[in-house]
Amino acid sequence: MRLLAALAALMAMLAGAAPAAAQNRFWLQNNTGQTIVAANVSPSRITEWGPNILTRGPLLPGMQVWVEPGFSDCYLDIRVRFADGTEDGHLGVHACTLTRIAFGSDVPQAAPPPPRPVEHPNPSFTFVNLSGEPIREIYVSLTSQRNWGADRLGPRQILPPGASMPITLPRTGVCTADIRIVYMDGRVMEQRNIETCSIRSFAWR
Known part of the structure; x- marks a missing residue:
């Protein structure tokens, strides 16, 4: 009995030491108005793209798909290819702090340049x-x-x-x-x- 109890305690310790599940899972949202026919996700630390994650077919405009990367990296590169052959991508996305990554209108746009100051005529x-x-x-x-x-x-x-x-x-x-x-x-x-x-x-x- 003591041997069984010791084995049970050891298994519990090993289970507690196991790494936590990856937190880099997210919804991939298509807000572009175009059909996405392929999407690739890879860790930002490598240069090769992973396989196409749209295993159930193209992602239509307004639709989303749940993505569970096969690695635990938080910083991801994401590339999508549209039906017309054009591509778009997000690099260095911190997926562990997000629940949804969108292509289209939800993508942060670059801030417009500040207005130029009004230059008054010189009375000197x-x-x-x-x-x-x-x-x-x-x-x-x-x-x-x-x-x-x-x-x-x-x-x-x-x-x-x-x-x-x-x-x-x-x-x-x-x-x-x-x-x-x-x-x-x-x-x-x-x-x-x-x-x-x-x-x-x-x-x-």
Whole structure:
């Protein structure tokens, strides 16, 4: 009796140590609108295709077939051939995390490229002093802005007659700018609503 009990315990231990059943079984779904006449499944680690798994005949559109691979690999390559001779395939599918693999409308499509950012016209320009007088302060802002901002020349700087300097403005879609000038004697002059997107330089007179 003890011998029989020991044998029974040993068999139970061996049964418990047996590998679990493969989890790579799945439904193969045909959502293509075409008849699939052959399908092959193989582990992704090898290059040869397995035999045709459609042993009961072609897989019609909208139909599915239960697939039980004869190996335990989770990563599978799947190839199908349609009635017109064309082929399609999924490579490196993690079948152990899926219950259904579809060809057709359920196949994830590549995400469309992101929309290109809108490129607004450039309102920046070169300011040219043709007033015949030195300028000690220059303020330029888009008409959409509520204040003049900082002096473009900076402290202790002047723009002599005939000289020029670049004026950089943000691309917001606004193409009109206001300009305010302060001369050496303190006189202030302004020009408003100047269209700058279509010009490269603006002559101040």
